[in-house]
Amino acid sequence: MALRWIVRSLLTLAGLAALVLLLALAYVLWVLYATKAGVARTEGTETGLPLDGPVTIARDARGVPHIRAGSAHDFFVAEGYAMASDRLFQMDLTRRYVEGRLAEVLGSPLVRVDRRMRRFGIRDLAARSYAAAAPEERAMLAAFADGINAAAARQPVPPEYRALFFGFERWQPQDALAVGFATVLDLDDKPDDVIVRDFVRDALGPAGTDALYPLTDPKYDVPTNGRPPGPIAALPALPGVRQGDYATALRHRDERPPVGSNGWVVGADRTTTGKAVLANDPHLDIAIPGIWYLVEGSAPGLHVAGAALAGTPGVTLGHNEHLAWGVTAGETAAMHVVREPLRGADELFEGDGWVHARHRHEIVGVRFGGSVDVDLLETDRGVVMYSGNGVAYLMDWRLRRKPVSTLAPFFGLLRARTAADGVASMRALPEPALNVIFADDTGRVAYHFAGGVPLEPSWGRWAAADNAPEPVYLTYADAPHVDPSRSALVVTANNRAAGDGSPRLAPFWPPPYRAFEIRRALAAAADAHHRLSPETIAAEQRDATSPAEREFADLVLAAAARKHADGDRTLAPLLSALRSFDGTLIPASRGATAVVALRRDMLSTLAAQHLPAWLAPSYPSTSPGFEVVLRALRERPRGWVARDDYDLFVTGAIKRVATQLGADVPPFGTYAAQPLKHALAPFGFALWNGPTMPGRGGSFAPAVQWNGHAQSFRAVWIAGDWDHGTIDVDAGESGEPGSPHYADQTAGWVNFTRTPLPFSDTAVRAATTSTLTLSR
Secondary structure: OOOHHHHHHHHHHHHHHHHHHHHHHHHHHHHHHHHHHHHOOOOOEEEOOOOOOEEEEEEEOOOOOEEEOOOOHHHHHHHHHHHHHHHHHHHHHHHHHHOOHHHHHHHHHHHHHHHHHOOOOOHHHHHHHHHHHHHHHHHHHHHHHHHHHHHHHHOOOOOOHHOOOOOOOOOOOOOOHHHHHHHHHHOOOHHHHHHHHHHHHHEEEEEEEEHHHOOOOOOOOOOOOOOOOOOOOOOOOOOOOOOOOOHOOOOOOOOOOOOOEEEEEEEEHHEOOOOEEEEEEEEEEEOOOOOOEEEEEEEEEEEEEEEEEEEOOOOOOOEEEEEEEEEEEEEOOOOOOEEEEEEOOOOOOOOOOOEEOEEEEEEEOOOOOOOOOOOOOEEEEEEEEEEEEEEEEEOHHHHHOOOOOOHHEEEEEOOOHHHHHHHHHHHHOOOOOOOEEEEEEEOOEEEEEEEEOEOOOOOOOOOEEEEOOOOOEOOOOOOOEEEEOOOOOOEEEEOOOOOOOOOOOOOOOOHHHHHHHHHHHHHHHHHOOEEEHHHHHHHHOOOOOOOOHHHHHHHHHHHHOOOHHOOOOOHHHHHHHHHHHHEEEOOOHHHHHHHHHHHHHHHHHHHHHHHHOOOHHHHHHHHHHHOOOOOHHOOOOOOHHHOOOOHHHHHHHHHHHHHHOOOOOOOOOHOEEEHHHHHHHHOOOOHHOOOOEEEEOOOOOOOOOOEEEEOOOOEEEEEOHHHHEEEEEOOOOOOOOOOOOOOHHHHHHOOOOOOOOOHHHHHHHHHHHHHEOOOO
């Protein structure tokens, strides 16, 4: 009897296991089918769209759409249709991310992300910004939304929706503004970072802030506006290292990601062709699909080409018939952070007395679980971002008090004719702070720092006091700039924007090392007449040279020699790799691996020696990072390392890194490999990942490619010779894993291939491989 029961139980379990296996196999086949079937149609005719007349969407060999429309309204409908055909799931996911609604689809693991994003109130802010926008902008956003919804209803369903068993939520006109805010939040100096810097000030005092957040590195300082750098203070002394065992804090910590960009413009009088040239490569998170969507198109009074942020209309960075534009991040603290005393759960001291904060309740929907109530505290001053130990930090964000469109200035660029027009258009940019460069077909180039910067004593190095007055903001006329000129050469790489005599503007400027190298390399490449060819200007985008890291390697080797580190055989592989380093961070370089690993270790060590254990891990990602390490080794201020023995500090790092890397130091391409991961890879959908790119350039050479960030596109525009302008991305035009254009550009990207983006009707016709017609 017992045996029969056991057999029956085993058969039942086997049947259940077989059923589970069968269901799993069916699901895998379903996902594979969805991947193959979920590819947009790019030929034929689609009818029933809200158009004034027929529109054609031609595709070139890369799958880039070229739109020909009879009106601006129809252009934006068609752009929305083309973009949604290729990137619908990505656009939807970005919308959900910025609005704090990911858990509705992906469940409880995303509640923490949603909770954090709800603090910014982007959904409400986008709606209010849309309501405040000009009628022309609202019409453009509505047309774009109509195109997206038309594609969602007609094109095959992207495989991600089938795999997750959920559907697309209709796109609203203001959703493009919400998606645009994702980049604002990415590029603005984050309130959480200001709070960390305030904690550092509490721990170390004003001298500690000056030490750990210096303005820039004076040895390499090349202000963007061309003014002399002026004096930069030496690193101050610190009171000495903390007592106790800080080795436990020396875990692997990422430094500040190389979010930013490179951009340079060369006036016509400085080029061999007599035409102005603009080069731009934004550095952003890498993933598949990438953040940019390439597009070219025309309508009466409108002809544009370049890259749009997926989910936003027009061309964010690119050119029209007369003007090219590009940007780098301005790196300033636009979100004013205020520190206020906290009493009890919700009483804050503001102005002359205690006030009760308002409770804003946000309901986060959770798939496969109950909803979560997020209780956010707000006052007239702002929303509480962090509270504890009797203190609250509030984000006083000007955009929440006075909503305006962050996309409007870029819409103005679509019809600008000159560099001066471009400068005037960017006057309306509220945030984020950007360095904007221009090149026009009269041969003139220009630069202007744009976006709101609060003029306050802290500059984001610490939080403002509760009784601090409302800050005034930098005026556009007083912002760093270079007037339109045929003879100018401007380089911006997130470095210090203005030279001597200018206000600080930022908590710190990212290290100037990329800007220094770009200027050095362009000067070295000029011909006998001091002119540069478009090819030479473009070649700088592949430059993997980092003079600052070469200096660092020399300082490390000198310290090792003074400590006779060569006598330790276990250190020989690392020291040998360091000696081979010539300053270029190329995939084959083992020296590049050694340099990067050492500077990361030293940065973590400095943080652990001077900051409480709970705070030290947050410092590297909120600071200038390597610049602090390099300047400390060069200047040797007192109190920074134990017994002021920098050679001992360096050899300690050498020993730790030698143990970490082992006897065979890996080449940088392997050590810093950059996989192109799909957003759903953490949920088991690794089959949609793209290729892996080799590490190259690190953070401080122009060709940034490591630490989850890279050049997100490379563009070179020759003003007036638009058909020979080039733009390339790291993956592909399509976001649909089954598409032939999902990752078809990666091989060319790794090899720095330059691909023209056809602009004239003749060039577009010659490049067309398929055509889709949209009609009423």
